[in-house]
Amino acid sequence: MSTGRLAKWGLWVLVLLSLALASVGCGPEKVVVTEIVEGQVVEKIVTATPASEEASPAPDTLVVLLPATPPGFDPDVWGGKFWEMALVNVYDSVMDYEMVSEEEIGIPKGTGIGGVAKVNGMGDEGIVGNFFESWEISPDGQTVTLHVRNGLKSYWGHQATADDWLWRVQRAFALKDVGQFQLQVMGITGPEDVKKIDDMTIEMHTPRGPSPIFFKGLCVPVLFGVDIDEMKKEGLLTEEDPWGTEAFKKGDFGFGADHVAEFVPGSHVKFVANPYYWKGEPTFKTVIMREVPESSNRFAMVVNGEAHLTEELSLVQKNELRAGLGEAVLLGLPDTNFMLNIFAQRSTGPFAKKECFQALGYAVPYEDIHRLAYMGFGRVMHEAIPRMFGPNVNLDALPYSYDPDKAAELWKAGNCPSSFRLMYDAVIPEWEDIAILLRTEFAKFGVDVILDKQAEGTVTANLSKHDFDAVIEWSSAAFVADVGYGAWLYWHKDSFANFQAWYDDETSAKIDQSMLMLPGPERTALLHEVQVKLLAEGGKLPVLNTGWQIAANKHLHGFYWYSTQKIRWFDLTWE
Amino acid sequence: MATKAGGKGVQGIMRPQVVENEEEKSIHGVILEVRGVDVHFTTRAGTAHVLNDMGFACERGQMIGLVGESGSGKTVLAGVLVNNIRRPGRISGGHVIYKGHDLLKVNEEDLQPIRGREIGMVVAKSSTALNPLVCVGDQIANIYQSHFEVSKEEAKARVLAAIAATGINDPDARFRSFPHELSGGMAKRVVIAAALVCEPTFLIADEPTSGLDVTIQAQVLDSMMDLIGQMKTAGTLLMTRDLGIIAQYCTRVIVTYAGQVVEQGSVEGFFQRPLHPYSKLLLASARLNTAPARRFAKMGPPPDKFKLPDGCLFRARCLVADGPCQSDRPPLLEVEPGHLLRCWKGEALS
Amino acid sequence: MDGVKRLSGTLGRDVRYLVGFFRARPLSVVGLVLVLIFVSLMVFGRSLAPYDPEKASSDFLFPPGPKHWMGTDRAGLDVFSRILVAPQVDLTIGLSAAALAVLIGTPLGVISGYMHNWYGSTIARVFDVLQCLPPFVVAMCLVAFAGQSVSNVIIVIALLNSPLFVRLVRSKVHSVQERKFVEAAACLGNSKWRIMFRHLLPNSLEPVLIQFPVNAGWAILLTSGLSFVGAGVRPPTPEWGAMIAVGAPLLVTGQWWVAMFPGIAVGLCVLGLALSANALEILLDPTRR
């Protein structure tokens, strides 16, 4: 074979390859940043400008990075965090908590936050309307008359009407899904409880007595007005698909600030501003929601200014942003309604025994988890329900504290098994650290904790099948910011979210009772008493209030905290 | 036929007027002469000396039979004759004079036209020698077209003729068949056809009968010899283990041992009076027609090629070896006209 | 077969050959040394490790230094100790997965190669199909199904690699079959099974022998891949891939050591196996002498 010629060829190819690599772009100037991580200096280089010709987005475009794109925009098909985030922006929740300062709801000051939702009000106290601009409550508190906001227009310019709401409610009951669930929580038993008075007026009725959480329920971004005029016009409501399920997979029909213009599942969603939005035209004409699974990529892109907002960073990465880095800063609150818990399954398995569960309560290194695994983010909590939910929260309900010796004693006393499974979600790196910490603790008295790292889907499935010994899990404290409801949702014997399978009739009864009492001191007293019991035996140990952190471009302004922890892009502006 | 290819070959290398005297000189002169060729193979286990001071000459019209047990370097010699020794082998010395030119000094490009055209080759391992992916006809045609500038059809015609000439029936079918479809005999015949299709001046037949049944052996040899006769092949070197073949077809005998010529002479002379102890042994075993291999096996292995003993290479097996045999290599001497011998006991034996 | 003989051969020639061989190819020596190191770590790793590789400490993300030679990770686990102990898991998985794959693949290969009847060919076809499944994703599914444990990972990987051996052995059998001694054996009236397992099997082992270390290497890489997407062995078991996975998001934030060192460890280990496979191949190949 004529090696000579081949060799020449080879050289050419190598030259071309290197050229290709070179053409990958000329390097921008770099800045060396020194960071303090847990007491040591870490030095690294970050590219200060967007990597060379990386087409940097226009000033009226907002780029949001998420681990995954939402599975459609159907308000009745639950689709996870990013679905929620998209929905609040395209539909706008029917009502909102008014925005106040941190002190007013009794949490420490956050950083870079314009205001926080006043979630601790009673009844309709501190509730402002979006879809409905005003309402009257009947004396018996069981009937509410709501008036649709005049001038509330969708992206297509259609005025919102009572029918838009009526249709939504009917759809919820027809599809028997998230929507229906939410309505039932509010005390609406069926479609017949919602009546259209005239084109702009709706009457809603709670037959089982006055609901303390009626208005809070309307603040949850699941029940929205839907622009059915547009859907009808487009002929999307057909015989075989009367509720437009297909249409909702591809886009939205909301009255919110933004509208889904392009949806490429697994790649990106492109939103455009709703020019008729009743609060005024949004600053950002386009919002691009992009799927970037690797957290380190999201981190780097926000730091480089290629993107403006991102979620789901690892704590180490968040920690890097504390002092600001490159284009990015970290905003947030140390203390919100997101709790990190350790669930123990109470009806079977090792923690069915009271002692064993108590031992767990004493074995959890609450402080260490906060200091090490969570790098000082969030707050160690002693309450069952986040304290921001007002006077009903018992701030010192947790009877346990870190005490390995006591744990060891109790474990022996209850002659609990020599090992148990601790399940956790593979997606969140910190949880593995927590698991390892806990494992180390139990190893001290010869108990082998088998770490059971599971896929997200599997965790949820196992939880609802109660198929676990112990598990590290969030609970985003209740859709609805109410202590009674929170207690019901996570501890009531009939609640599907009672994952720890703790069935205590007495406590359940007390919770039921609280749900039918109007706000007041005796309800408060009752709930305080209940909470102590919940934490002592309820199988759910509050470990941390993880707070709320969001990595954003340092020039962005106007961040508000909503009870869903989802940002409304409408609020944001360039400084 | 004097072809362009030929011209590209030997004449190409030498000056024209030299050609003339070469031609007429070699009418009854020497066509091919091998002088003091040493070949060794360097491997991780050491250096194997395969040919040691190998040398002989072939005159026009001669049919030389070269006998040597397996592993005595016959195939290597065949390679040397067309200067084709691949790594790890090396020709460390000597000359191969063909028509007055040292082939060992000719470079690869100029060798190509000589190989096959001037010096034909019938290889021992005929079945593996054929490209498994190309049908045999095309392979022979390729060889022919490498040496003669002819059209495809012409080439095919010649090839078919050649195949037929080797006594293969239904040449057309065979032309299209692939090596793995051939029997041993068939493969041999194909290789012979391939060797003779270019009508070489000098032919090397390496074990032309290896791996064939006795009956087939005869047929193959006969058809080969006929062809050689028909074509004016100037000289043939027939390498084999089988003295019978040599006695039957050859004019001269060369006996090799451990890569050396130990005896050389006319067939008559040799078979009447073999001189070298090795030759005697060969003949004896042939007469008792026990396979030579068995006989030698009884008397221990041939010398380790990796470290040749000093003295006579055969001494280990020799019945009459003594003093000088232990210390010095015997030279190849003409003990009587046309009869050469490599043995210290030469006089004594004659 | 000759290859195998040659290996076991104790003739002076062969010894000389081996010595010459290794003198001529330092790389093979490197390979063997690497393998030896990691194998010995399998045994002594734990006792050599300065820290408990599974015990969390408050040395959070220490950079490499005198206290922690290769730094620590998020859970304060000592990277160096974990790297030392990891072979116990990785190499065990690698070697036993490969061995198991051989045990499954070889006999089936012989049968499918020699039996020219329906089940011979069926086996062949079945494994053709298995070979089509994207190994990595299937591995993820199987591990997810069977649960994260070393033994499960071993079985899964073995299953995925066995088709390779079936193929190898089958083709070798095809070539060996032509040899005289097989016919001879058949003529002597040996049963098919006897022929297959007394004559064909031993003579078809050479490619398997060469493929073995390479395959062990693959197994290790596959394991690390699985751990990288969180489907590998159960944490906090020290395993290189898992360590890389922990370190991956830390690369951008400057804690390069968490991912870098385990990566190098995998590289060296697999390289060692590959090199020794390479040496084996040349040693067993008669023509290369």
Next chain:
Amino acid sequence: MDRPARAVLTRIALVIPQLIGLTALVFLLVRLLPGDPVISRLGGVAPQESIDNLRHKLGLDLPIHVQYLNYMKGLLHGDLGDSWRTAQPVMEDIKMRLPATLELLILGMGIAVFLGLLVGVISAGKPGGLVDRLTILYALLAGSMPEFYIGLILVFVFYVTLGVAPAPAGRLGIAMLPPPRLTGMYLIDSVMAGQWDTFRDALRHLALPVITLSFWQAGAIMKMTRSTMLQIDESDFINYARLVGVKPSIMRRYTLRNALPPIISLAITIFAILIGAVVLIEQVFSWGGLGQYSVQSVISADYEAVTGFLMIAASISLLLFIVMDVLYALIDPRVKL
């Protein structure tokens, strides 16, 4: 008896049972997965009632074999069911992502094969030479690294540290929108649409993953080519051809012809396997191709998606292997199908 035709037919005949076996296998395999698609879809926070009626809607309350038959019915109409994660028909998802993976694969493998053959041949030209030794060393090294590790390091060096490469986040820059879809491969489409900056951007984003892929694979091909070339060069028939003075041109033809089968088989095998194996590279570069899709699906227990992916990937491999077998039979007369 026309060999090619017979070869193809015999092989095709085998495919049907193989495909059926394949589908059954995959279907069962995925049904073995833990986690409950219904619960996952409802996010765990849903009343039993809605769980049940969704389960019924998805036909997951039927016995397994009925489910399989239903699935096959759908399959015949090109319907692979819906993914709950993307809420799209799996077929759509795959159609949309396959080009991304193919673009990466074709480019990566193209370069790998090209370099592999080139360097392999060169190093075989002079065994034991410097080039040769370096080739072998490289081949061993490249084969010993986990591909995702190579990718991570490249990202770390070229993006994080040097900042010369674009963010490892998909196939185009943030503000770049995909070119009008023809093939789904951005390079081709952008050229068709004459959007040169898009083309350039796509190329820049391809650079790192492609380099990772080819760096990872070239070694194997080099080694293979090299040994093949050496084998042929030492083979009896080449030596014979030399002995009888066959023309260099014909020699080259012989070498090539005999080198073809093993190299084809290697390239195809790797390609077939890679369809499932670029998974991790895609993950590292969030490429949004089939690989990433499959991993995400497994992680979130997205039955239909995983099944669909395995079906498609496996079928493609199967077809590729058939192509290989046929080619083989055409090239090598000794091969019988």
